[in-house]
Amino acid sequence: MDFWSPGGSADIVAAQARAWLDGPDDVDLVVATSGSTGQPKRVRLARAAVLASVRASANRLGASGPWVLALPPSYVAGVQVVLRSLVAGSVPTLLERDGWPSGERWFVSLVPTQLTRMLASPADVEALRRAHTVLLGGGPIGASLRARAAEAGVHVVATYGSAETAGGCVYDGMPLDGVAVALGEGGRIRIAGPTLFRGYDDQPDLTAEVFVDGWFRTSDAGRFDEDGRLVVIGRVDDVIVTGGLNVPGPAVAERLRQHPDVEAAEVLGVPDPEWGNRVVAFVVVSSPSRLASSHLRTSHADARTSTSELRLGALRDWVSAAHPRAWAPRQLVRLDAIPLLANGKPDRQALLALAQEAR
Incomplete structure (x- = not known):
């Protein structure tokens, strides 16, 4: 070979x-x-x-x-x-x-x-x-x-x-x-x-x-x-075209990560019949017990819906305080952990599937 x-x-x-x-x-x-x-x-x-x-x-x-x-x-x-x-x-x-x-x-x-x-x-x-x-x-x-x-x-x-x-x-x-x-x-x-x-x-x-x-x-x-x-x-395809506007997904995700109750966040565009693509926020809420773990978690089974009370409206307001309102996510998927590939990168395909399942 x-x-x-x-x-x-x-x-x-x-x-x-x-x-x-x-x-x-x-x-x-x-x-x-x-x-x-x-x-x-x-x-x-x-x-x-x-x-x-x-x-x-x-x-x-x-x-x-x-x-x-x-x-x-x-x-x-x-x-x-x-x-x-x-x-x-x-x-x-x-x-x-x-x-x-x-x-x-x-x-x-x-x-x-x-x-x-x-x-x-x-x-x-x-x-x-x-x-x-x-x-x-x-x-x-x-x-x-x-x-x-x-x-x-x-x-x-x-x-x-x-x-x-x-x-x-x-x-x-x-x-x-x-x-x-x-x-x-x-x-x-x-x-x-x-x-x-x-x-x-x-x-x-x-x-x-x-x-x-x-x-x-x-x-x-x-x-x-x-x-x-x-x-x-970010990736060229990280620019989400939604309702005719271009939304930079990485910038929205970084703003979400600055929220005091958010441990981790990713943002993707998901196909939508009304908007073309809707901005979806995948959020892990801060937890002392989870933050104590330093291991790299890669199992998709760990990506479950969280019981947190963090609401979409509050996160939309949080994003809108720093960016145009049109950038605010239109769907919130609360997770216990962001699904990761073996090398530690977010698994975008798994996230897209989770967004569709949670719709």
Whole structure:
């Protein structure tokens, strides 16, 4: 076979990764995309692209060293943790099995859901303070979450990237060395540089669609702030066209997360005969017992309707206090937990099904 596909335990993955690093140059690393919006794609990464990412990350962080594996090693973020540790001369610590390292100056990659729950655990906060850097990616990162981490003394660097870019290639809004970022029509983010993938396995038409003139056309929209930093607005299809108006779903979700009674929130557009798409808010109400858990929950069985008394009208007023009234959600789905994929990203397909069931 002309590719390596990670799987199994972290120890097995580390052994496979070492064999791949020491093997022939023409054997690609193949990782799956999250499949958050449909069928996962198999992304082919050359060793040169992966190592370019590993080195550029270490250069930007100003250090390299041992890593803690807190993400599934079958996705690019987890694979990169394994490879960064190996290149730095160590084997990653498996958080689920071994817990946090006792020393200092180590690294870890997390998704926002994990960090949110860990900040509610004194033991996790104490450990994260000892980390050199917490890389945070895989989804929207609200200003409130960054502020909470900073107040807790946790050094966080927000990353943006995908399997097609060998993982995070933009750190705190600035591209890594050698990486170029540009905006296309509608603010669609384009990326070029040495970390790009070869293509999708057995999908040449799809590869040609997103890989144009040396640039990878992402599915995300963004803008540059006054300092020239990339601000990721969200997926292109996160703009909800409802009643002829464009509503940015991520902005509404971030406003909901600022509500004192809301632990987590996602916003999607769901097909509607009257509005074209209705704005639906999926909300988890704050609970001390739930906030005490720092584990990454992925089971869809945990996504049940909450018994909270939080009402749609109150949340519509909350959103309208900061944004146009037309942005306010027209349906509220209260959940015990946001359904997640194995890599910690919200499962959009499961959310859409829950919205239809709750209608």
